[in-house]
Amino acid sequence: MEYVKDLEDRMLFAVPKKGRIYETCIELLKGCDIHFNRSSRQDIALCTNLPIALVFLPAADIAKYVGDGNVDLGITGQDIVVESQVEDKIRQVQELDFGKCRLCIEVPMNGEYQTLESLVGRRIVTSFVNCAAKVFEPLDKAAGKKTIIEHVSGSVEAACALGLADGIVDLVETGESMRAAGLHDIHDLMETQSVLIANKKSTHTDLIEKIASRVRGVITAHKFS
Numbered sequence: 624m625e626y627v628k629d630l631e632d633r634m635l636f637a638v639p640k641k642g643r644i645y646e647t648c649i650e651l652l653k654g655c656d657i658h659f660n661r662s663s664r665q666d667i668a669l670c671t672n673l674p675i676a677l678v679f680l681p682a683a684d685i686a687k688y689v690g691d692g693n694v695d696l697g698i699t700g701q702d703i704v705v706e707s708q709v710e711d712k713i714r715q716v717q718e719l720d721f722g723k724c725r726l727c728i729e730v731p732m733n734g735e736y737q738t739l740e741s742l743v744g745r746r747i748v749t750s751f752v753n754c755a756a757k758v759f760e761p762l763d764k765a766a767g768k769k770t771i772i773e774h775v776s777g778s779v780e781a782a783c784a785l786g787l788a789d790g791i792v793d794l795v796e797t798g799e800s801m802r803a804a805g806l807h808d809i810h811d812l813m814e815t816q817s818v819l820i821a822n823k824k825s826t827h828t829d830l831i832e833k834i835a836s837r838v839r840g841v842i843t844a845h846k847f848s
Contacts, residue, residue, distance in 0.1 A: 629669060629676070630667075630676050632674060633669070633670075633674045633675055633676040634674060634675050634676070634695045634696060634825075634827040634830050634831070635675075635676050635678050635693070635694035635695050635696070636675050636676070636677050636678065636694065636695065636696045636697065636834070637677075637678045637679075637680050637685045637688055637689060637694040637696065637697035637698070637699075638652070638677055638678070638679055638680070638685075638697070638698055639679070639680070639681070639682040639685065639698065639699070640666060640679035640680055640681060640682075641681075642682050643722070644682070644698075644721065644722045644817055647721050647722070647817075648698050648817075651698075651719070651838065651841060652677070654837075654841035654844075655834060655837035655838060655840075655841060656672070656837065657670055657672070657673060657675065657677075657834075658670060658671045658672045658673075659671060659677055661677070661679070665679075666678065666679045666680070667679070673830070674830065675830070675834075678694055680697075682699055682700065682703065683703055683706075683750075685697040685698065685699040685703065686699050686703045686704045686706075686707035686709050686713070686820065687707045687709060689709070689712075689713050689820050689821065689822050690707060690709025690712035690713050690822065691709075691712070692712075692822050692824060692825075694822070695821060695822055695825040695827050695831065696716075696819065696820070696821050696822075696825070696827075696831055696834065697819075697820050697821075698719065698817060698818070698819055698820075699817065699818065699820060700722055700815050700816070700817055700818070701715075701813070701815040701816060701817075701818055702726050702751065702754065702794065702813060702815040704818070704820060705753070705754055705813065706751050706752075706753050706754050707753075708753055712822065712823060713820045713821060713822060713823060714820065714821055714823055715818050715819075715820055716818070716819040716820060716821050716831065716835045716838075717818065717819040717835055717838050717839060717842075718816055718817075718818050719816065719817040719818055719819060719838070719842065720816065720842050720845070720846075721816065721817050722815075722816050722817035723796075723814070723815070723816040724794045724795055724796040724814075724815060724816075725794070725795045725808070725811050725812075725813070725814050725815070726751060726754060726792065726793070726794055726795075726811070726812040726813050726814075726815055727792070727793065727794075727795045727808035727809075727810065727811050727812065728742070728747075728755075728758070728790055728791070728792050728808065728809055728810040728812065729780075729783075729790060729791050729792075729793060729795070729801055729806040729807065729808050729809070730742070730783070730789070730790045730791075730806065730807070730809055731783050731784075731805055731806060732805055732806065732807050733805075734783070734789070735789075736789050736790060737809060738809060739758070739762070739809060739810045740762065740766075742759075742770065742789060742790050743759065743762045743763060743766045743768050743770055744763070744766065744768030744769065744770055745770060745771070745789035745790065746770075746771045746773065746787070746788050746789050746790075747759070747770060747771065747772045747773070747788060747789070747790050747791065747792060748773050748775050748779050748782040748787055748788035748790075748791050748792075749772065749773075749774070749775065749779055749791055749792035749793065750774060750775060750776050750777070750779065750793075751792050751793075751812075752772050752773075752774045754792065754812055754813070755772045755792045755812075756772055757812075758810070758812060759772065773787075773788070779791045779792075779793050780793065780800060780801065780804040780806060781804065783804075783805075783806065784804065784805065790809075791806070792812065794815070795808055819834075819835060819838055
């Protein structure tokens with residue numbers, strides 16, 4: 624497949640390639656009557672009934688791709704939008720009512736540091752470095768200290784037990800894995816869910832609105848099913 628030629632005049636729609644919301648996203652696409660065929664090895668799938676190319680990307684990268692204009696539309700988490708620092712480049716088209724969770728600061732249940740203020744100047748491990756910095760930078764300035772915020776991709780729940788951190792910033796859905804790791808949350812940074820986002824400068828405005836309208840229809844149908 625000559626992708627450059629095949630992608631001409633198509634709207635590029637980024638979808639998580641795996642992870643906890645992948646299957647839900649695929650069901651949403653089906654509900655929106657978006658037809659496509661994708662082999663397990665392909666990260667691009669051409670829709671057969673609409674001028675759209677689906678681009679399967681790591682969920683953590685989608686907000687940046689949309690913000691930079693590499694793709695027109697995408698499904699990702701509100702937390703990823705904030706962490707990617709692209710709020711001024713994208714518009715939130717629709718909340719999707721799935722993938723709901725909280726971004727929290729967590730510490731060991733019986734640990735020395737049990738408040739946000741007590742963690743100032745300590746070591747934090749997270750994959751949400753920018754989100755964590757927004758919380759700690761003003762506290763650092765007021766206290767005259769420097770909180771160390773280190774990036775770790777993937778699971779960070781073992782960081783405290785291994786002595787790598789005094790606290791972590793991570794997503795909490797049910798809280799089961801957090802409690803299993805001997806942690807509890809002491810501060811919420813934000814509530815988040817999956818959203819449909821679009822690049823503000825995309826030229827595919829009519830097609831974006833068509834997809835958004837179908838998405839709203841699917842969400843409404845689920846609420847009354």
